[in-house]
Amino acid sequence: MRTQTSTSTIDPPVTSTQATTRGQDIGLLALRLTVGLLLVAHGAQKLFGWFGGGGLDGTAAFLGQVGYSPAKLFAVITGVTELGGGMRPAVASVVVGLGAGAVTLLVKT
Template sequence: MANSSPTLTAAPHSAPPHAYDAGLLVLRLVLGLTIAAHGSQKLFGWFDGGGIDGTGQFFSSLGYPSGRTMAVIAGLSESLGGLGLVLGLLTPLAGAAVAGTMINVVWIEKGHGLVGGYEFPLLILAGAAALALAGPGRFAVDRMLPFLRAHRLLHGGAALALAAVFALSTLLLRN
């Protein structure tokens, strides 16, 4: 009796699975290290950053209540989210932490227009959301965690929805 189940074959021009994994690794490393550096500016003043006090004053000037607390939240979201992306650790949550912060940045920068305004945070937002949805690829710590070994689109979608709720709530708190 012939096998009646359809066989899946790769499209003639599709990349092999390891190529996708390598591409996701490159995206995770560049995006994660970039945003972790921005977080360290806020938390520690590294890379000519303002530290918690300077960033807190800046956030207060933008109308955020308790600017110092918001600086800590943004700094931790960027630093821990970025490092999570680098390692491929809890990738849906790491991507959502970065995306949620970038929603606020895009909103604040929208008055400056796309070029010279919000194009960089929008690119980071899109990359973080893509990683949250697609997963970290094969070269990631998540592959060792039983509940995230097989990345589920639902995990990424739920994490991004939660990030959007928190980001929009934060924007509503502004004066």
């Protein structure tokens, strides 16, 4: 008499990237865009005086007042860091979203 041995395979654990849902993806996109745009606006306040900001001179005056020297250099560094840092997640999210949309269109046709 011959016995059959059953070989059962155990599925690997589901990783967090596999478990995400469309709602989570949309929520993360909205969060990244919001935070990115807030940082861009804050950097634009420091560099250009937009949105009621003090501009480069106002930022340099504030930084000099609290003890940073050279204040103008730190004002530029602060503004560029916030403006650039805010653009990265916002731009990356838009590019990923557009790429996903393009792939979806290609798969459907």
